Amino acid sequence: MHVKRVKVVQGVLDANNTIAAANRADFNRTGVRVVNFMSAPGAGKTTLLERALERLEALESDLRVAVLQGDVQGSLDADRLARFHDVPVAQINTDSGFGGECHLDANMVRTALPSLPLGEIDLLVIENVGNLVCPAEFRVGEDARVMVCSVTEGEDKPLKYPLMFRACDLVLINKIDLLPYLEFDLSRLLANIRAVHPGVAVAQVSARTGEGLDAWLDWLLGVAGRAPRAATVDASATPAS
């Protein structure tokens, strides 16, 4: 049975790649750059997105951003973004099939595209379902992938979920304001990230205190073609001293 199942899954992944290419073609045609934003549940994706949108507002940036929210159920995160009046937000709920899909796939994203004004935006941020496994396996037509890893999750996560860390162009290490209260070895996390994805860009951030958020916004601007992508992100991942 196990072999059969793998075949079914491979078929699903092939179909996914075909649809991801169709999404990609639509994004290219309309000039939209796309970020696939991933993490474990509660690592801080939505809050980091709010901080970036606030900064773009404060800078009076002309970058036009839209967000596609993926959740098993509900629209809590989309609701949080409603205050950004210039940011179109679409919601995908994955609970219609199965007991709830644990990831977005290219077809789900494709289904949502008609509800987004692709011709009027520059950057689409796709906030994936909180999960460190399957979201890394399904391309959705994105230009770049970023994941958030919170320091409260422990140093071992890159070794336990290597595909997610390998699939990413940027790792945001979030909640660094909590470091004084944790038994957490940041240099060990950084070494583990390097072990599974040598040279990946890493930024240490705190959505709460604002530390490191310039690097996060610069990276987003870079994906959108507005600035050198890795300008202020430390690809050598040296621990803050």
Add this chain to the structure above:
Amino acid sequence: MHVKRVKVVQGVLDANNTIAAANRADFNRTGVRVVNFMSAPGAGKTTLLERALERLEALESDLRVAVLQGDVQGSLDADRLARFHDVPVAQINTDSGFGGECHLDANMVRTALPSLPLGEIDLLVIENVGNLVCPAEFRVGEDARVMVCSVTEGEDKPLKYPLMFRACDLVLINKIDLLPYLEFDLSRLLANIRAVHPGVAVAQVSARTGEGLDAWLDWLLGVAGRAPRAATVDASATPAS
């Protein structure tokens, strides 16, 4: 395509339930009680398990426990448990199929059973892959299910991952030692848990300070038939004042 896929998945779930029943029969025949232990990545499952095993050692309990560790890759958690010399530990890695299965299923557990001395243990704790979606969908033949929800993950998780919270007999709210450093409303989390699973047993714990761990151990002893299961677990989920 989406409808077809749901049918495939339903077939997988039916096959899973058949194998889960076979596991159940083996557990019943050998007198083993089984706990399925679930959470998001980094919520603290392994540490809470270590604390429970330490307490059983300190109590010189005659309860014989074994652990089945589920991870996408590696044996980091199993290695952490190696110091408990009387606790047999078996490891399942889910990375053989797919890019890595995001959950344990009944067949994976069944494959691992020959490596565990079922006739010589009373309680088997199955530590699932860190994920709040799919592990809740696959029964593995367990008697009871417990999940860990860390306060660093935010108050909204029961609303975003309702199946996981509904599928559980006990919710452990972990890392309560961090509450003073978080913008976190514990009563909102408790209300959200109640909204999706009225009456579920809830215990507030800190694996670090030891707070609440008696309730966790009592619950495990209860599953193993050694004590009233809900003796010290607060099923009304009143916030600690």
